[in-house]
Amino acid sequence: MSDAQAQLGVDQLAALWEEAVPGERLPEEVLRERLLEDPDCDLSLWLAARHGGRLVGAAVGVVRPDPAGGKPAGYVQFLAVAPAFRRQKVASRLLDELERRLVSKGVRAIRAFDSAPSYLWPGIDVQFTPALCLFERRGYALRSYEFNMKVDLTRPLAAPPEKERREALERAGIAVRRLRPEDEASLGDWMLRTWGPHWAYEVGVALRRQPPAGFAAVQDGQWIGFAVYDSGRPGWFGPMGVEPRWQGTGLGIELCVRCFEDMAQRGYTEAQIAWAGPRCFYARKLGASISRVFARVEKVVDVADEEQRGGRPA
Numbered sequence: 001m002s003d004a005q006a007q008l009g010v011d012q013l014a015a016l017w018e019e020a021v022p023g024e025r026l027p028e029e030v031l032r033e034r035l036l037e038d039p040d041c042d043l044s045l046w047l048a049a050r051h052g053g054r055l056v057g058a059a060v061g062v063v064r065p066d067p068a069g070g071k072p073a074g075y076v077q078f079l080a081v082a083p084a085f086r087r088q089k090v091a092s093r094l095l096d097e098l099e100r101r102l103v104s105k106g107v108r109a110i111r112a113f114d115s116a117p118s119y120l121w122p123g124i125d126v127q128f129t130p131a132l133c134l135f136e137r138r139g140y141a142l143r144s145y146e147f148n149m150k151v152d153l154t155r156p157l158a159a160p161p162e163k164e165r166r167e168a169l170e171r172a173g174i175a176v177r178r179l180r181p182e183d184e185a186s187l188g189d190w191m192l193r194t195w196g197p198h199w200a201y202e203v204g205v206a207l208r209r210q211p212p213a214g215f216a217a218v219q220d221g222q223w224i225g226f227a228v229y230d231s232g233r234p235g236w237f238g239p240m241g242v243e244p245r246w247q248g249t250g251l252g253i254e255l256c257v258r259c260f261e262d263m264a265q266r267g268y269t270e271a272q273i274a275w276a277g278p279r280c281f282y283a284r285k286l287g288a289s290i291s292r293v294f295a296r297v298e299k300v301v302d303v304a305d306e307e308q309r310g311g312r313p314a
């Protein structure tokens, strides 16, 4: 265990979060997996604010390499201040130092929380007003809004009847089955080629759950679709995808339904579709509705580079 970790453990982060935001569960095991086991985890970016030895605030950052070979991006992955210590510039001082360290590691921009593939939120939850104001005040600009959607698992799913769904897939020669540990190599290879490294990472996490938390579709011996849950957070669904050629066959609905049924069997009362992409698909075909809205924000710190690009966004 390094010094930084010894000074700030995930157990302390979990306790701080529980005090800071009692409405959202963020247990130690989630923080360990999302932050400490992040392949880019850098303990020199784990910062603590203490008062009389007590942890009153913390910020965690990470640097992600640019897949295109450019300068990396920096992310704030976690930030919380204990309620009794708010509005005393604790977060400001933590972020001053974290941004300074990120810049010293050569990042060209700093973003808040959307540190895919290992992230806690797809951005700043817009209901966290203080956090939104804090980042705005520090010069972070809005890039986009992202959404989580929810599906009530205590009620019958708003999907076509099972017989209809399965007959259509049988006619197309498509088999849907639960992921198996031995799928890791070939599925991982297909995921990387077809869907990129972020989703490949998230599917890998779900595949290693016991039992694997997801389903895949095979046609003529080839992977053509997948859906997973419990990858990012317990009860969070996604990612999921169907190869373009097979879209419109009902396969996407079947993959979602299989996951939602599995989640209900494991005792979940709700599925949170994380960072939902095709929102109308989830709403119309599965009765999902928007549950959380996140602002993705960014501060460009590499001014020279930005000027050279004529101010165009990256």
Ligand SMILES: CC(C)(COP(=O)(O)OP(=O)(O)OC[C@H]1O[C@@H](n2cnc3c(N)ncnc32)[C@H](O)[C@@H]1OP(=O)(O)O)[C@@H](O)C(=O)NCCC(=O)NCCS
Pocket (backbone or CB within 6 Å): 020, 021, 079, 080, 081, 082, 085, 086, 087, 088, 089, 090, 091, 092, 093, 113, 121, 123, 124, 125, 128, 129, 130, 131, 132, 133, 134, 135, 137
């Ligand atoms: C967001 C949070 C970390 C801010 O911590 P803090 O130590 O109180 O923040 P600071 O004192 O450094 O505030 C700096 C600036 O942020 C803005 N700000 C902070 N809290 C605010 C509030 N309640 N309303 C409006 N603006 C606020 C202000 O501009 C403030 O400057 P000012 O006090 O001079 O007006 C804290 O409220 C918190 O822990 N919230 C819950 C966790 C959270 O939302 N984390 C982000 C996860 S998405």
